[in-house]
Amino acid sequence: MAERAQYEELVRQFSAFGAVKRELGRILPSDCPSGSAAVLTLLGRHGDMRMSRLAELLAVDMSVTSRHVTHLAERGWIDRSPDPADKRSRILHLTPDGTTRLEALSERTTQLLAERLADWSDEEVAQLTRLMARLRSSFDDSRAAAVPPRLPPPALEATEPTTRTPANT
Template sequence: MAGKAQYEELIRQFSAFGAVKRELGRILPADCPGGSAAVLTLLGRHGDMRMSKLAELLSVDMSVTSRHVAHIADRGWIERSPDPADKRSRILRLTPEGQAQLDELSERTTQLLAHRLGDWTDDEVGQLAGLMARLRASFDDCRSAPARTAAPHPAEQSTRTPAITT
């Protein structure tokens, strides 16, 4: 297992990664903010889906998902049609205009990454992608598993009675 110093360095790198995310955000078209781009990306990757599934994939509240969906629907990038299995629900589907917008986003992102990582080897880019996928999967596992807390270090254990007992 990694040591404390390694985890602390990892935390510093996560914080610094904000600069990368900001630069990626700056290349988005003005009418396609990050949330809209995420919705288009998920629909492109996973195909037609209900709003509830989209909210789950985005890991955000349904009200936030609804705002993103309304934004891109107003631009004609998706259509919302009744779910044949449940008429109260809507199925979200990319339109040809939405697919064109997604293709444009992909092109812009690919060009930026190719420019910034131009001095990286193919193997290094592949390693980074693999490690990021593994990191994401580790956190996805945490979302579906019950919350775990680390056992306190023996020197930090308290003799007080917990406020809540089960």
């Protein structure tokens, strides 16, 4: 198991990774914020699905998912059709315009990553991809199992013993 200092450095790197996510977000068109892009990406990768499954994959509340879905449906990028198995539920699927939008978003993000990682070897990019997939999987596994994190205990600093005296009454 890694040392506590390694986990602390990892936390710092996650914070710094926010800058990468912000830059990726800046290249998205104004009518397709990152949450909407994530929905399009998941529908493109996993195919048609119920809203509850989409919320699960996004790891967000149903109300957040519903806002993203409404935004995309208003633009004609996804359709919501009744679920034949349960008429109360809706099945979400990409429209042809949604597929076109997803392809354009993918091209933008792929191009930016290719530019920023131009000095990385193919193996380094592949290693980063594997490690990020493994990290995500570890979090998926822990969310499903609700296992508390296993961190090494913090080092205890030596302190001077204190003595207490009863208060004068």
